Amino acid sequence: MFHWLEKNPFFFAVGVFVVIAYAGIVEILPDFAERARPVEGRKPYTVLQLAGRDVYIKDSCNACHSQLIRPFKSETDRYGMYSLSGEFAYDRPFLWGSKRTGPDLMRVGNYRTTDWHENHMLDPTSIVPGSIMPAYKHMFNNVADIETAYAEAYTVKKVFNVPYDQPDMPKLGTWDEAQKAVLEEAKPIVEAMKSQEVKEAYARGEIKEIVAIIAYLNSLK
Amino acid sequence: MNWLSDNVNLLSLIGAAAIIIITGFVAGKYIKQMKTDKSTGELTGDDWDGIGEYKNPLPMGWAIMFLLTTIWAIWYFLAGYPLNAYSQIGEYNEEVQAYNDRFESKWSNADKETLKQMGKGVFFVQCAPCHGITGDGINGKAQDLTAWATEDFIVHTIVNGTKGSNYPLGEMPAGLLDEESAKAVAAYMVEKISKTGQSKNPDLVATGEALWATCSACHGEDGKGMEGSAPDLTTYGHAEFVVEVLNRGKVGVIGNMPAFNDGRLTGIQKQAVGEYILSLTE
Numbered sequence: 001m002f003h004w005l006e007k008n009p010f011f012f013a014v015g016v017f018v019v020i021a022y023a024g025i026v027e028i029l030p031d032f033a034e035r036a037r038p039v040e041g042r043k044p045y046t047v048l049q050l051a052g053r054d055v056y057i058k059d060s061c062n063a064c065h066s067q068l069i070r071p072f073k074s075e076t077d078r079y080g081m082y083s084l085s086g087e088f089a090y091d092r093p094f095l096w097g098s099k100r101t102g103p104d105l106m107r108v109g110n111y112r113t114t115d116w117h118e119n120h121m122l123d124p125t126s127i128v129p130g131s132i133m134p135a136y137k138h139m140f141n142n143v144a145d146i147e148t149a150y151a152e153a154y155t156v157k158k159v160f161n162v163p164y165d166q167p168d169m170p171k172l173g174t175w176d177e178a179q180k181a182v183l184e185e186a187k188p189i190v191e192a193m194k195s196q197e198v199k200e201a202y203a204r205g206e207i208k209e210i211v212a213i214i215a216y217l218n219s220l221k
Numbered sequence: 222m223n224w225l226s227d228n229v230n231l232l233s234l235i236g237a238a239a240i241i242i243i244t245g246f247v248a249g250k251y252i253k254q255m256k257t258d259k260s261t262g263e264l265t266g267d268d269w270d271g272i273g274e275y276k277n278p279l280p281m282g283w284a285i286m287f288l289l290t291t292i293w294a295i296w297y298f299l300a301g302y303p304l305n306a307y308s309q310i311g312e313y314n315e316e317v318q319a320y321n322d323r324f325e326s327k328w329s330n331a332d333k334e335t336l337k338q339m340g341k342g343v344f345f346v347q348c349a350p351c352h353g354i355t356g357d358g359i360n361g362k363a364q365d366l367t368a369w370a371t372e373d374f375i376v377h378t379i380v381n382g383t384k385g386s387n388y389p390l391g392e393m394p395a396g397l398l399d400e401e402s403a404k405a406v407a408a409y410m411v412e413k414i415s416k417t418g419q420s421k422n423p424d425l426v427a428t429g430e431a432l433w434a435t436c437s438a439c440h441g442e443d444g445k446g447m448e449g450s451a452p453d454l455t456t457y458g459h460a461e462f463v464v465e466v467l468n469r470g471k472v473g474v475i476g477n478m479p480a481f482n483d484g485r486l487t488g489i490q491k492q493a494v495g496e497y498i499l500s501l502t503e
Contacts, residue, residue: 026302026303071310073313073317078485080483110485111479111481111485113476114477115476119362126359129354
């Protein structure tokens with residue numbers, strides 16, 4: 001019946017493609033159409049949070065930490081509600097990670113706070129005896145790269161229509177407005193911190209990396 | 222030969238032996254056939270670089286299986302998978318529901334000792350990262366629970382005030398009373414309001430009662446907190462008070478404790494961890 005197919009590699013390849021593509025349509029497209037949409041109430045990251053996210057990537061936190069809670073009771077007991085694909089809609093790139101040397105951080109904002117992070121990032125073993133997480137003292141010196149974060153947000157807004165500047169969504173605005181907004185957002189975090197160095201830098205209008213990454217970690221909910 | 226007494230090992234061995242023997246026979250048969258067989262039959266006429274193909278009809282059984290599989294595949298692609306796919310989330314929900322029901326019915330009347338043991342486990346996972354493994358607050362980074370909710374701590378609270386759990390009345394100001402009067406109020410509170418036991422200063426209870434007016438402005442004459450305007454002090458020193466702290470969180474003088482109201486802990490677990498941390502002061 002399909003004898004002629006065997007003699008026509010081109011049409012044979014087309015046939016194979018159609019069969020496999022059908023499986024793709026059934027399995028992948030419904031997810032694209034529905035489940036990968038942002039879940040209700042999900043908002044894109046603010047510029048300060050994005051700057052913190054960049055620090056997270058730069059310092060390879062994702063080498064040791066996952067951000068994906070699987071639907072197993074043992075995980076939801078410890079970390080909270082399992083992850084939905086729509087929760088990653090604004091993650092570019094996503095930071096699911098592949099290895100848990102440390103705990104999952106998908107919802108760490110629910111159960112850790114600014115002051116805890118400050119102590120922990122400065123010296124993990126001072127809080128968790130025997131912790132093998134490295135200390136990130138340099139984050140208290142380095143200044144966060146707000147400009148790149150703004151450029152990132154601006155780009156995804158223009159290219160992917162990420163809903164900045166829409167009702168109930170984070171405001172992006174112009175570069176000047178964004179800088180003001182970042183300082184405003186950083187304020188409560190700096191106030192909750194103890195480090196004199198960070199506070200002085202803030203008074204000069206500088207935002208240290210530690211402030212940005214705490215803003216990011218607090219936003220993980 | 223102890224391991225031969227295990228059924229699975231024995232069966233595996235017999236199976237392995239059978240496979241070797243059958244393989245030997247089959248291989249022998251085909252090797253012989255290759256030596257003697259001559260190819261006969263009608264060719265299809267196709268010629269792939271010198272390799273031809275016989276006109277063999279499809280074996281019946283194979284053809285039927287192939288057709289059935291095709292029909293099944295069409296059904297599966299069009300209806301079977303899209304309409305009733307396996308849902309991991311669904312299974313998770315059912316499992317957790319069943320587990321929680323069992324948990325609830327098993328522990329709803331647990332005694333104090335059992336709760337304390339359960340609370341210890343909860344504490345190590347959820348609270349120890351901030352309060353320390355012993356509950357000492359890790360050098361002032363969080364509340365020292367080994368000295369919390371005691372009579373002395375009430376004195377400390379009255380003298381220094383407290384804030385951060387988002388009650389309608391806001392903060393409790395520092396310096397409501399001096400240390401001596403505070404001791405008296407603490408004695409009264411321990412014996413008459415929260416009823417956690419004997420006061421260290423029983424002779425001060427009467428003085429404390431007279432001074433209670435300072436507190437009743439916010440906490441109410443009976444200490445019940447005037448319908449949620451301020452903490453209900455009749456539960457102070459009991460697990461219920463801890464449950465309330467967990468539900469509200471606290472952004473206090475020491476630091477920021479998150480609320481535990483995202484479903485990670487059940488009511489019973491909160492009660493349990495309350496019993497456990499209160500046992501730390503004993």
